[in-house]
Ligand code: SF4
């Protein structure tokens with residue numbers, strides 16, 4: 269890479285983002301010193317096009333092929349990720365391989381087997397209110413000769429919400445966009461994860477805000493796997509129910525993509541090599557151009573003469589656009605992604621297969637004598653490649669984790685010394701479950717947990733118009749530990765004498 273000083277405006281973005289810190293600023297101009305690995309970060313970040321895409325040969329440099337960047341790493345230098353070093357003409361990992369035993373000391377402690385399962389769940393238990401009274405059920409019994417106690421409560425939680433995961437490539441709306449239920453804001457579009465969109469529903473500020481009742485109702489309904497229709501501002505209409513395929517703008521999403529376009533090129537490289545002279549996998553995240561991609565080159569293919577309309581990330585990988593077209597891009601006619609064809613490299617008669625990361629749509633073309641791609645039927649090898657993608661896709665579904673914060677007053681029903689409970693949960697001497705299901709407790713302060721709602725019995729969540737959502741919470745620990753934390757030992761009852769109470773919802 270080189271900097272054109274006439275164009276450089278001295279903004280310094282390239283110096284900030286250069287992963288090996290070889291760009292310096294002097295006299296309001298960028299300079300590239302020794303050690304550049306040709307990762308092209310500066311080229312992509314420069315807002316005025318001052319970086320000249322010109323390879324500066326470095327004697328003794330080695331090209332790393334451990335990721336799509338393809339760093340050219342000079343002697344005794346490291347690549348962009350800092351993981352590989354050119355040590356004496358050999359690429360080596362910069363840190364040694366660690367065994368489990370070497371890292372075990374730094375891991376979160378796990379609860380002992382004895383306390384992993386509660387005696388009872390809190391589903392149907394009732395609550396602890398006002399807070400200082402003991403939890404409604406505190407039961408103990410012997411397990412492997414040791415007294416083990418479970419303390420349960422159905423806790424109203426203002427600090428609660430839900431992360432809704434919707435498996436789809438379709439655009440649902442911009443990140444940060446409000447999500448409405450019956451016209452009221454109950455959440456927002458959060459991040460996009462692998463093949464899925466994440467919505468955040470509820471959260472304390474929405475629950476206590478002017479749409480709080482609707483937000484609490486939405487969280488409880490989704491956690492109980494009920495169907496809801498949500499609308500994203502500036503985005504899609506979503507019909508969602510945990511455990512079922514999502515319906516987006518009236519379209520049922522059946523398949524979840526196998527990976528991004530680049531992952532598809534890697535996963536199905538042997539199929540693609542037989543399918544056509546060039547294969548494009550359209551994807552709004554990364555679209556791939558197979559013969560330029562590392563997977564195609566690894567198989568000995570020569571890069572074709574095709575150029576795509578998308579911005580190139582690394583060889584054979586392009587940043588897609590988002591929209592309602594193929595692969596979640598804005599490309600409605602797949603051939604429109606081809607910007608140009610160099611017929612000296614891609615000769616007339618060459619074939620092109622374009623598909624998506626779900627294999628739902630596919631089209632095939634042959635280049636005519638005028639250098640124009642003409643549609644043709646998929647060949648058996650092309651159909652096989654598309655089928656290989658489709659068969660590898662999971663069914664799309666909606667799933668959710670409930671997020672609950674129980675580090676507040678709900679602790680009083682367990683112990684007179686709330687901080688001792690918090691510490692015991694983090695030290696894994698008290699094991700928290702939600703409706704009997706395992707939870708993930710977030711690190712740091714408080715007791716904030718995630719639970720997969722599909723592991724919790726139907727109808728276990730509800731809401732109260734404070735507003736808050738109500739979740740079943742259980743703590744299980746050794747009775748000795750419970751006593752030591754100042755627990756309500758006087759309220760402990762033997763588990764064996766506990767009669768399950770028949771229960772059915774009352775009708776108003
Ligand atoms: S190509 Fe990469 S390593 Fe080289 S100057 Fe630019 S950002 Fe730094």
Ligand code: SF4
Pocket residue numbers: 332333334335336337338339346347348349350351352
């Ligand atoms: S793995 Fe690291 S060193 Fe290798 S090409 Fe990728 S960024 Fe560069």
